[in-house]
Amino acid sequence: MTGQRVGYVRVSTLDQNTIRQLAGVDVDRVFEDKASGKDQNRPELEEMIKFVREGDTVLVHSMDRLARNLDDLRLIVRRLTAKRVRVEFVKEQLCFTGDDNAMANLLLNVMGAFAEFERSLIRERQREGIALAKKRGVYRGRTPSLDTFRAAELCEKAAAGVPKSVLAREFGISRETVYVYLRAKV
Incomplete structure (x- = not known):
């Protein structure tokens, strides 16, 4: 069989x-x-x-x-x-x-x-392209997930003890992104 x-x-x-x-x-x-x-x-x-x-x-x-x-x-x-x-x-x-x-x-x-080498080349070309775009002033990066007001609200709730996983669900972002915003505030 x-x-x-x-x-x-x-x-x-x-x-x-x-x-x-x-x-x-x-x-x-x-x-x-x-x-x-x-x-x-x-x-x-x-x-x-x-x-x-x-x-x-x-x-x-x-x-x-x-x-x-x-x-x-x-x-x-x-x-x-x-x-x-x-x-x-x-x-x-x-x-x-x-x-x-x-x-x-x-x-x-x-x-x-x-396959590993090809992936490394892709990442290298991507970094080079971003660097050139930044020099030309046309690269601005990703749009932030939260505006300034929402980011401040997230930081206040985290300071009040709201768990990071709850904040991630409430704001519609990943837990890692929650930590990015909290690190940026410091």
Whole structure:
């Protein structure tokens, strides 16, 4: 008996679309994360790893959808293959089973390193573009989440002892953004 074909798709932001990633690929179930691949802290990735069983196949569009750095990529593939789950990368046409030979391991490492390198180049170009835009005076950064009045209100409530998670929900921002505003006040 063959196992299930399980898809994993990921995009970095909520407004991005995952439809093209496994278009035309036959899968029984898909796990979808809308989160950065910079680390393994992704709820659907963990659910997918818990869900799959021996004999299943995990299909991923490309290596950079599974992980953005080589260490995470190798660890995730090892976690899956340790469960006797086959991992297939559609774009790269690579498959890993845990019984892989030296060439398969080399390909995983080389292709994963290229994905990590590509991501680093993108970030470098982005920083250069922002620096040039700032020099021209056309880059203003992100629009603040809260205006001055709302930021002051947030700081007052935090000083009064309102928990940060409550403030985040009330103001419609993340807890990290709450801390950014509180640090800026100091």
